[in-house]
Amino acid sequence: MSAEIISGKELAAQTRLEVKEAAEKLAARGVIPGLAVILVGEDPASSSYVRGKEKACREAGIHSEVDRVSVQITEQELLKKIDKLNKNENIHGILVQLPLPEHISEDKIIETISPDKDVDGFHPINIGRMMIGKESFLPCTPFGIVHMLKSKNIKLEGSHAVIIGRSNIVGKPVGQLLLNENATVTYCHSRTRNMKEITRQADILIVAVGIENFLDSTFIKKDAVVIDVGINRNTEGKLVGDVNFTDVKEKASFLTPVPGGVGPMTITMLLYNTVNSAEKSLNRKQG
Numbered sequence: 001m002s003a004e005i006i007s008g009k010e011l012a013a014q015t016r017l018e019v020k021e022a023a024e025k026l027a028a029r030g031v032i033p034g035l036a037v038i039l040v041g042e043d044p045a046s047s048s049y050v051r052g053k054e055k056a057c058r059e060a061g062i063h064s065e066v067d068r069v070s071v072q073i074t075e076q077e078l079l080k081k082i083d084k085l086n087k088n089e090n091i092h093g094i095l096v097q098l099p100l101p102e103h104i105s106e107d108k109i110i111e112t113i114s115p116d117k118d119v120d121g122f123h124p125i126n127i128g129r130m131m132i133g134k135e136s137f138l139p140c141t142p143f144g145i146v147h148m149l150k151s152k153n154i155k156l157e158g159s160h161a162v163i164i165g166r167s168n169i170v171g172k173p174v175g176q177l178l179l180n181e182n183a184t185v186t187y188c189h190s191r192t193r194n195m196k197e198i199t200r201q202a203d204i205l206i207v208a209v210g211i212e213n214f215l216d217s218t219f220i221k222k223d224a225v226v227i228d229v230g231i232n233r234n235t236e237g238k239l240v241g242d243v244n245f246t247d248v249k250e251k252a253s254f255l256t257p258v259p260g261g262v263g264p265m266t267i268t269m270l271l272y273n274t275v276n277s278a279e280k281s282l283n284r285k286q287g
């Protein structure tokens with residue numbers, strides 16, 4: 001039996017309709033949810049993601065504005081832009097596309113975004129709140145992954161989830177969210193010894209490494225759930241994940257594709273967080 005493919009594209013379409021309805025309700029109360037994106041430089045991949053976000057906002061009834069700035073911008077100038085957006089009442093979400101050029105501190109930028117507008121969920125306050133299980137903006141990729149697993153009624157409680165990757169934006173927070181769902185969580189990374197012995201114990205395996213064909217079926221036990229977060233370009237210029245899809249498909253119980261898997265859900269949760277932020281802001285004003 002070959003794995004059931006979890007279509008992020010389909011789930012995203014469905015979830016975006018719900019987000020759109022929430023945005024319409026807010027519009028009826030006089031508030032259009034607004035997202036501001038800052039894109040530094042002209043990296044083609046980043047530019048393409050940002051175009052994807054603009055289109056998704058348009059379709060969901062969210063106002064979006066993208067500030068495209070030169071790679072030469074100083075840290076000081078960028079901080080000033082964020083400060084202005086923090087004070088702008090029409091903007092409920094602020095996203096600074098990562099990575100940033102070497103001369104700008106990503107930490108400083110992230111910490112300057114108001115935690116109330118941090119729809120990426122990258123601010124230390126939101127990460128801390130997530131860790132202690134309080135309400136916060138959840139990082140979009142991990143949030144999207146949990147949404148995908150739940151949509152298929154995949155049991156999280158008591159399951160062994162193994163994460164390959166420990167970045168602040170994907171690996172670490174996805175493990176934390178799964179722990180909050182009562183999974184047993186193990187992290188693997190570049191210094192992990194005997195990784196296959198660990199990954200073969202996974203009921204749920206999340207692969208967030210950034211290397212084409214990193215994972216084949218010898219890494220998994222039969223009927224494992226495999227989530228491929230990787231976004232890579234192969235030698236033919238095609239978008240591929242970290243997982244050898246055709247090989248793993250024959251052994252896994254569920255598998256996500258690339259493209260059409262985690263990526264569309266990441267954008268969807270960004271829309272969700274933005275509408276949620278607008279709702280919270282309105283409730284703070286109106287009670």
Ligand SMILES: NC(=O)C1=CN([C@@H]2O[C@H](COP(=O)(O)OP(=O)(O)OC[C@H]3O[C@@H](n4cnc5c(N)ncnc54)[C@H](OP(=O)(O)O)[C@@H]3O)[C@@H](O)[C@H]2O)C=CC1
Pocket residue numbers: 141164165166167168169170171188189190191208209210211229230231232262263264266
């Ligand atoms: N679909 C989506 O929405 C998104 C996709 N992505 C994609 O996901 C992938 C990961 O992104 P991100 O987390 O930002 O990447 P990073 O490069 O920040 O992190 C990669 C992680 O993989 C680990 N790693 C690298 N090589 C190995 C190895 N040989 N064995 C085991 N672990 C290894 C690293 O370990 P160590 O810490 O020890 O260096 C690190 O923790 C990328 O392809 C990215 O494009 C990212 C964000 C969103």
Ligand SMILES: Nc1nc(=O)c2c([nH]1)NC[C@@H]1CN(c3ccc(C(=O)N[C@@H](CCC(=O)O)C(=O)O)cc3)C=[N+]21
Pocket residue numbers: 048049052095096097098099120140231239258259260261262263264266267
């Ligand atoms: N501040 C910040 N927040 C982010 O969330 C953020 C970021 N910086 N920097 C880069 C990564 C990467 N990322 C993706 C989002 C959507 C797709 C996506 O929609 N992918 C489509 C394909 C898109 C295409 O064809 O290019 C898919 O997988 O089907 C991919 C990757 C968000 N990131």
Ligand SMILES: [Mg+2]
Pocket residue numbers: 167
């Ligand atoms: Mg990184």
